Amino acid sequence: MEELAAGDPRAAGPFRLVGRLGGGGMGRVFLGRSPGGRPVAVKTIRPELAGDPAFRRRFAQEVRAARRVNGFYTAQVVGADPDADPPWMATAYIEGPSLHEAIEAHGPLQQAGLRILGAGLAEGLAAIHRAGLVHRDLKPGNVIIAADGPRLIDFGIARALDATTSTVVIGTPGFMSPEQARGRDIGAAGDVFSLGAVLAYAASGTGPFGTGRPDAVVYRIVHEEPDLAALRHLPSDLTALVAACLDKDQAARPAPGTVIARLAAPAVPPGARSHGLAVGDHGLIPADRRIRDDRRLVLDFLNGEITYAEQPWIFDDDVLLFAVLRLMERDRGWLRGQRATAAWPEERTGQVFGLLDVPGPWSAGRVPEPEGP
Incomplete structure (x- = not known):
C-alpha cells in the first residue's frame, strides 16, 4: 500500500481513505475504513468516465445488481455513490495477494x-x-x-x-x-x-x-x-x-x-x-517465512534470475542445495509440483533437482542448516 498523494480524495461517503492500493481501467483503488474501523476497498472513477452521464446511469444499474451478489468467494459490495464527484464503489477488503x-x-x-x-x-x-x-x-x-x-x-x-x-x-x-x-x-x-x-x-x-x-x-x-x-x-x-x-x-x-x-x-x-x-x-502461501524464502530462491534460479556464473557468491555455502533440501523436509508437495510442471527450462530443473542425488548427511534424513549468519 502507498500513502495518499496530494490531490487524492480523503473520504468517499462514510469511508475514510487511508492509502492507495492500486489502479486500473476504471480508476484508482484506495484502502478505506468504515466508521466502525472495518477495512474496505474503495474504487473511484476516472474523470473522463465520471463526466459521461450515460456511464453514471449504467454504473448505478451495475452497482444495484452487484449488491445482490452473495457468496463465499466474492467481495461484498458495502457502499456506492454513482452521483458523487468522483463516483465510487466500496467492497469488503480482502487481505491477501492476487x-x-x-x-x-x-x-x-x-x-x-x-x-x-x-x-x-x-x-x-x-x-x-x-x-x-x-x-x-x-x-x-x-x-x-x-x-x-x-x-x-x-x-x-x-x-x-x-x-x-x-x-x-x-x-x-x-x-x-x-x-x-x-x-x-x-x-x-x-x-x-x-x-x-x-x-x-x-x-x-x-x-x-x-x-x-x-x-x-x-x-x-x-x-x-x-x-x-x-x-x-x-x-x-x-x-x-x-x-x-x-x-x-x-x-x-x-x-x-x-x-x-x-x-x-x-x-x-x-x-x-x-x-x-x-x-x-x-500450502499456496505458507505461514513459515523460511519456506517462502526457500521457494523464492528456487524459483529465482529456475526463472534464470540468478545463475552460478553471474552471481557465484550466492552459492558459496551451497545455498541452493540447502534450500532444496529444507523444502524436501518441510514442503515436499510444493517441490514435487514444481518438479512435475513444464513451466521451467529443462536444463535448470535438471540442475536443481539433480541436487537431490548429491550424497551427504541428509541421506539419513537429517537436513543440515548452512553455516554462518
Whole structure:
C-alpha cells in the first residue's frame, strides 16, 4: 500500500481513505475504513468516465445488481455513490495477494491447490451469474488468495465500462473469450472460458494462448486452439476440464455448477484442515517465512534470475542445495509440483533437482542448516 498523494480524495461517503492500493481501467483503488474501523476497498472513477452521464446511469444499474451478489468467494459490495464527484464503489477488503502475485512468488499450483482454486472461483461465478451479472474480466489479477479461499473482485463494473467510448478496453488479452475478443455479446459462458484460462495459468505459470503483442494473443484466442502442453503433468480429468472450459463453442463449455461438481474436495468435518476449501491449507502461501524464502530462491534460479556464473557468491555455502533440501523436509508437495510442471527450462530443473542425488548427511534424513549468519 502507498500513502495518499496530494490531490487524492480523503473520504468517499462514510469511508475514510487511508492509502492507495492500486489502479486500473476504471480508476484508482484506495484502502478505506468504515466508521466502525472495518477495512474496505474503495474504487473511484476516472474523470473522463465520471463526466459521461450515460456511464453514471449504467454504473448505478451495475452497482444495484452487484449488491445482490452473495457468496463465499466474492467481495461484498458495502457502499456506492454513482452521483458523487468522483463516483465510487466500496467492497469488503480482502487481505491477501492476487493470484498473479502468488504464482509469481511461489510458482504454479500443484493438483490439490488447483482443484480448490477452480471450485472456489466457479462458486463465485455462480453467485455473480445468479445476480444477473457477468464478470467480464476474470484474470489472475482479479483473484485474491485469502486465508479462507480464493475471492473474485471487480465484478459489476465491466458492463458499465462497456457502455462508454471504444477507447476503453474491456477484458484482458490472454483471458478473454473469443466472443469477447470479437466484440459480441458476452454471457456466463464467457466467464467460464476465462476461468479455464486462469486455471491453465495457475497450473503452469503461463496463459494457454501464449504471450506477446495483445493483438497477436487475441488472434490466437479467436482462431487457434489453446496450448495445454504445460499441463501434461496434471491428471487427465483436470486437463480435460480446462480444455472444455476453453472450447470455442459457447454451448460446449461446462456451467459453473458442473465445474464445481468435477473439482470440489470431499466433505470434511467442521473445523478440520481444508474445511471451507481454504487454499492456504494446501500450502499456496505458507505461514513459515523460511519456506517462502526457500521457494523464492528456487524459483529465482529456475526463472534464470540468478545463475552460478553471474552471481557465484550466492552459492558459496551451497545455498541452493540447502534450500532444496529444507523444502524436501518441510514442503515436499510444493517441490514435487514444481518438479512435475513444464513451466521451467529443462536444463535448470535438471540442475536443481539433480541436487537431490548429491550424497551427504541428509541421506539419513537429517537436513543440515548452512553455516554462518
